[in-house]
Amino acid sequence: MESSLDIMQRAARVFTPALHVYYPLPVVRGEGVRVYAADGRSWLDFSSGLAVLALGHNHPRVVTAVKMQLENLIHTGGVYFNETTVTAAEKLVSITPVGLDMLFFSNSGAEAVEGALKVARYVTGRQGIVSFTGAFHGRTLGALSVTTSSAAYRKKYHPLLPSVYQAPYPYCFRCPFQRKPDTCGLCCLQALDETLKHRITADEVAAVIIEPFLGEGGYIPAPAAFLVALRELCTRHGILLIFDEVQSGMGRTGHWFASEVSGVVPDILTVAKGIASGFPLSAVVARKEIMELWPSGAHGTTFGGNPVSCAACSATIDVIQDEALLAKTSSRGATVLDRLRGLAEKYPVIGDVRGHGLMIGIEFVMPDGSPDHVSCEAVLRHCLENGLILINCGIERNVIRFIPPLVTTDQEFEAALGIFHDALRRLL
Numbered sequence: 001m002e003s004s005l006d007i008m009q010r011a012a013r014v015f016t017p018a019l020h021v022y023y024p025l026p027v028v029r030g031e032g033v034r035v036y037a038a039d040g041r042s043w044l045d046f047s048s049g050l051a052v053l054a055l056g057h058n059h060p061r062v063v064t065a066v067k068m069q070l071e072n073l074i075h076t077g078g079v080y081f082n083e084t085t086v087t088a089a090e091k092l093v094s095i096t097p098v099g100l101d102m103l104f105f106s107n108s109g110a111e112a113v114e115g116a117l118k119v120a121r122y123v124t125g126r127q128g129i130v131s132f133t134g135a136f137h138g139r140t141l142g143a144l145s146v147t148t149s150s151a152a153y154r155k156k157y158h159p160l161l162p163s164v165y166q167a168p169y170p171y172c173f174r175c176p177f178q179r180k181p182d183t184c185g186l187c188c189l190q191a192l193d194e195t196l197k198h199r200i201t202a203d204e205v206a207a208v209i210i211e212p213f214l215g216e217g218g219y220i221p222a223p224a225a226f227l228v229a230l231r232e233l234c235t236r237h238g239i240l241l242i243f244d245e246v247q248s249g250m251g252r253t254g255h256w257f258a259s260e261v262s263g264v265v266p267d268i269l270t271v272a273k274g275i276a277s278g279f280p281l282s283a284v285v286a287r288k289e290i291m292e293l294w295p296s297g298a299h300g301t302t303f304g305g306n307p308v309s310c311a312a313c314s315a316t317i318d319v320i321q322d323e324a325l326l327a328k329t330s331s332r333g334a335t336v337l338d339r340l341r342g343l344a345e346k347y348p349v350i351g352d353v354r355g356h357g358l359m360i361g362i363e364f365v366m367p368d369g370s371p372d373h374v375s376c377e378a379v380l381r382h383c384l385e386n387g388l389i390l391i392n393c394g395i396e397r398n399v400i401r402f403i404p405p406l407v408t409t410d411q412e413f414e415a416a417l418g419i420f421h422d423a424l425r426r427l428l
């Protein structure tokens with residue numbers, strides 16, 4: 001049997017170093033919440049394969065649906081239709097926020113973002129786009145132009161798309177204006193108003209794109225009041241509001257989409273990651289009036305809406321519904337949030353625990369409150385060595401994403417929280 005070192009050496013020979021993989025684990029099998037190496041070691045995967053595996057690895061109903069589809073038809077390539085793809089689209093628009101009822105399938109989150117920006121520019125005839133500090137929307141050049149979670153992602157790729165402006169994200173734990181949420185008067189939104197006064201007039205802005213729950217940028221839910229006011233601003237100026245729910249969608253927050261936490265309905269929604277339990281699929285979903293203004297051929301794809309991915313998508317939605325996973329995620333999430341907040345009281349290295357459902361961020365801080373990525377990394381390492389995969393995020397890499405599959409059992413939660421607590425104890 002080949003050792004993990006051999007596999008890592010082979011990988012280093014064929015993959016460009018640009019490909020970042022979190023951990024050098026040669027995984028051969030996944031089942032439920034666990035992944036296994038050839039030598040029998042196993043880990044609880046609380047990264048959910050980067051917020052993808054709502055149903056865990058290889059959910060039997062997804063596997064069955066995919067196998068059946070494989071027997072019949074693998075590819076359509078935009079040459080003809082297949083019922084599986086249409087069914088997945090129908091199911092998806094039945095769970096997206098009210099009024100978002102037409103979509104375009106593609107393959108990745110970044111591609112969905114590209115589609116969202118393109119349709120917004122197309123139908124408004126405007127060029128400007130506003131995104132938020134810390135946002136991550138993907139690696140392709142359009143998506144990268146609205147991404148500011150790290151300058152490293154943008155380094156040496158300039159010039160990016162012109163007429164893209166940034167406004168501050170409402171990161172209340174580290175308010176860029178040193179204000180408190182209850183009394184701030186939403187000054188981050190006023191900063192957006194300033195942009196519209198000084199840099200680009202509102203009638204030149206096609207879209208504002210925001211993650212209602214910031215992912216890669218640090219696991220930060222935007223306050224509902226901010227999103228409500230942002231919706232109002234966009235409506236007032238005829239600007240299309242895009243919610244990027246590539247990471248926060250598909251049940252992770254205990255709702256189908258994080259937008260439901262605030263009740264704000266965007267004009268355009270991007271969905272990927274959890275949509276098909278690990279098969280490549282994404283979608284731009286929008287109101288019919290918008291989508292109908294995007295004529296045939298204005299956008300395209302070869303693999304988007306692949307029937308195998310679509311079979312996985314339908315099975316994923318069915319399982320989330322049949323197993324009442326949204327309600328379970330809400331109640332489990334509340335319990336886990338309480339437990340983690342209890343640990344934060346005991347261990348001052350945890351400065352903030354925040355989230356909805358099973359999308360939880362744990363922010364590590366130094367005694368003076370500044371970001372502490374060293375402790376964060378030490379906890380991640382200890383967890384990995386003891387059978388728990390967690391990953392971090394944030395510009396300072398000091399936030400742990402606590403994002404287990406939605407099907408995680410009480411026993412698995414106890415095991416994971418035990419390992420995590422042990423890691424904190426060892427830090428002292």
Ligand SMILES: Cc1ncc(COP(=O)(O)O)c(C=O)c1O
Binds near residue numbers: 138139216244273
């Ligand atoms: C909010 C958000 N948008 C877009 C993307 C890009 O998705 P992909 O890596 O599938 O292109 C990501 C990926 O992490 C994301 O979190």
